[in-house]
Amino acid sequence: MINIVRRQLERNWPFLLAVMLVLGGFEFLLCAMVATVNVEEMFTQMSNMMPPLFRAMIEQNMPGGRPAGVLAFGWNHPVAHALLTAVAIAPPVQAIAGEVESGAIELVLAQPISRARYLAAHVAFGAGALAAVLGAGVAGTALGQAVYSLDAFGWPRLAELFVNGLLLQLAIYGVTLAISAFGREGGRVALAGVLVAVVSFLVNAVATLWSKAEFARPWSLHHYFDPREVLVNGHLAAASIVTLGAIAIAGIAVASLRFERRDLP
Amino acid sequence: MPALEVRDLRKRFGEVEALRGVSFAVEAGEVFGYLGPNGAGKTTTLRVVLGLARASSGRAEIAGMTPQAAASRADIGFLPGDLRLYGDMTGLAALDFFARFRPARAPRLRPMLLEALAIDGATLARRVKFLSHGTRQKLGLVVAMQHDPSLLLLDEPTNGLDPLVQQAFRSLVADFAARGRAVLFSSHVLSEVQAVCSRVAILRAGEIVALETIGKLREKVMRKMRVRFAGDAPAGLERIAGVARSEAQGREATLWIRGDLNAIVQALAAARIDDMAFPEAELEDIFLGYYQPGAAP
Numbered sequence: 115m116i117n118i119v120r121r122q123l124e125r126n127w128p129f130l131l132a133v134m135l136v137l138g139g140f141e142f143l144l145c146a147m148v149a150t151v152n153v154e155e156m157f158t159q160m161s162n163m164m165p166p167l168f169r170a171m172i173e174q175n176m177p178g179g180r181p182a183g184v185l186a187f188g189w190n191h192p193v194a195h196a197l198l199t200a201v202a203i204a205p206p207v208q209a210i211a212g213e214v215e216s217g218a219i220e221l222v223l224a225q226p227i228s229r230a231r232y233l234a235a236h237v238a239f240g241a242g243a244l245a246a247v248l249g250a251g252v253a254g255t256a257l258g259q260a261v262y263s264l265d266a267f268g269w270p271r272l273a274e275l276f277v278n279g280l281l282l283q284l285a286i287y288g289v290t291l292a293i294s295a296f297g298r299e300g301g302r303v304a305l306a307g308v309l310v311a312v313v314s315f316l317v318n319a320v321a322t323l324w325s326k327a328e329f330a331r332p333w334s335l336h337h338y339f340d341p342r343e344v345l346v347n348g349h350l351a352a353a354s355i356v357t358l359g360a361i362a363i364a365g366i367a368v369a370s371l372r373f374e375r376r377d378l379p
Numbered sequence: 380m381p382a383l384e385v386r387d388l389r390k391r392f393g394e395v396e397a398l399r400g401v402s403f404a405v406e407a408g409e410v411f412g413y414l415g416p417n418g419a420g421k422t423t424t425l426r427v428v429l430g431l432a433r434a435s436s437g438r439a440e441i442a443g444m445t446p447q448a449a450a451s452r453a454d455i456g457f458l459p460g461d462l463r464l465y466g467d468m469t470g471l472a473a474l475d476f477f478a479r480f481r482p483a484r485a486p487r488l489r490p491m492l493l494e495a496l497a498i499d500g501a502t503l504a505r506r507v508k509f510l511s512h513g514t515r516q517k518l519g520l521v522v523a524m525q526h527d528p529s530l531l532l533l534d535e536p537t538n539g540l541d542p543l544v545q546q547a548f549r550s551l552v553a554d555f556a557a558r559g560r561a562v563l564f565s566s567h568v569l570s571e572v573q574a575v576c577s578r579v580a581i582l583r584a585g586e587i588v589a590l591e592t593i594g595k596l597r598e599k600v601m602r603k604m605r606v607r608f609a610g611d612a613p614a615g616l617e618r619i620a621g622v623a624r625s626e627a628q629g630r631e632a633t634l635w636i637r638g639d640l641n642a643i644v645q646a647l648a649a650a651r652i653d654d655m656a657f658p659e660a661e662l663e664d665i666f667l668g669y670y671q672p673g674a675a676p
Contacts, residue, residue: 117479125467217463221522224429225480226453377432 138254145258288365382561412576466508
């Protein structure tokens with residue numbers, strides 16, 4: 115099992131390191147921006163120039179343009195989501211469909227390793243990779259706060275954000291892994307995983323802004339990830355933990371059942 | 380207990396029945412040939428044996444264990460027909476990666492195999508994706524054999540190997556068998572199987588049509604003989620004793636022959652011969668030998 119984890123690490127470390135640096139740097143830069151400009155004044159000016167729809171969207175995410183709101187928005191920014199989702203999608207695509215497509219899985223599974231352990235190794239690597247990237251982002255926020263003497267939020271709230279973010283990405287990972295277990299082509303599985311993440315993000319965004327679409331919010335994975343609520347108000351809903359955790363576990367379970375039974379390669 | 384036993388194995392892919400009741404056993408100390416044309420079901424059999432594909436019915440056992448048990452693969456070596464190693468690894472990293480799946484068994488044969496197959500340090504330092512097909516195949520052989528397994532499963536192992544390396548590989552396989560290891564040698568090349576195997580199963584369209592010792596196979600196989608006469612090929616060549624079939628066109632004739640060659644050569648000597656050749660027998664010629672009316676059972 116360690117052999118597979120080690121292999122994944124050797125194969126993916128440049129990608130993971132790059133994402134960690136970019137996400138950590140992005141969150142750090144937001145701290146720098148908040149510390150060096152008058153965010154509230156800038157927000158008021160920008161808000162007045164914007165159409166009502168955009169104004170509402172920004173107010174939802176960073177109420178009143180307060181520094182804490184801006185930093186929280188940094189965790190719901192499309193850049194942050196794109197980076198994290200890339201790490202949530204690439205490893206499960208590689209784990210099954212990618213390996214089937216490359217043909218390498220035939221020789222690997224001809225070794226004395228059960229399919230369950232093979233999959234467990236990939237899940238362990240995926241969870242570790244997501245934790246590392248999220249950790250780098252949280253470290254960026256913490257470092258930025260320390261360097262620029264911001265007192266927006268302490269470690270307990272950052273830890274809750276870490277848990278909430280990790281569960282969201284593990285849910286995307288689980289769904290992608292389930293699709294991967296049925297697939298034979300990495301590209302198609304990756305596309306399906308990206309579609310799931312993008313649709314989920316958009317459903318949440320639209321349902322947040324448009325009251326008639328609000329009914330759809332609970333069907334979005336991103337509804338259960340609320341950095342503003344976690345960081346600004348210090349509240350991580352138990353329902354979010356349960357829902358995202360259950361989806362992650364269900365996805366991995368479906369993948370495991372399918373992978374155990376399918377013919378390879 | 381046989382090193383590998385396959386009993387009434389059936390595998391269906393939708394409407395296609397890839398294996399139709401295949402049964403055979405490979406004993407310790409033998410090189411067992413598994414001969415058949417492409418698409419006959421050789422690779423499917425190996426995949427079922429390794430637990431990569433599930434049998435529709437029947438069973439396969441490696442040293443008494445079912446393929447689904449990971450432990451059944453602890454003491455085997457496998458070379459796939461379509462070998463795919465990780466391209467981003469160096470040759471040495473690939474060997475180490477596969478060796479680490481068996482932490483209790485050091486890859487003690489590796490130095491000997493590298494020498495026998497002429498793989499040098501510079502080759503091992505290069506990434507697999509930059510190696511030639513033949514060199515990758517040699518690496519695959521080392522992966523399969525480096526831990527000195529009790530059962531070797533080789534699917535078209537000489538693919539891409541040059542003749543010198545093929546010779547070295549054959550002596551490695553013979554040495555394995557001499558040390559009590561069992562080898563299943565899957566191939567579509569008759570001469571290759573004849574050169575290294577002691578017994579052979581012939582697979583056609585998912586069925587074993589013959590399970591013979593190599594000696595028996597040689598007796599039954601119809602060899603091809605190509606003769607170029609100085610003038611037109613004489614008529615009635617198929618009436619010569621030992622000639623099962625003949626085709627003649629102008630000065631050239633192809634004869635499918637079985638048994639004693641002397642009688643045939645003597646009969647042909649009545650005409651003036653310019654050239655005579657024995658091309659590699661094709662699998663269809665073997666099948667002809669088995670299906671020809673009057674062929675020995």
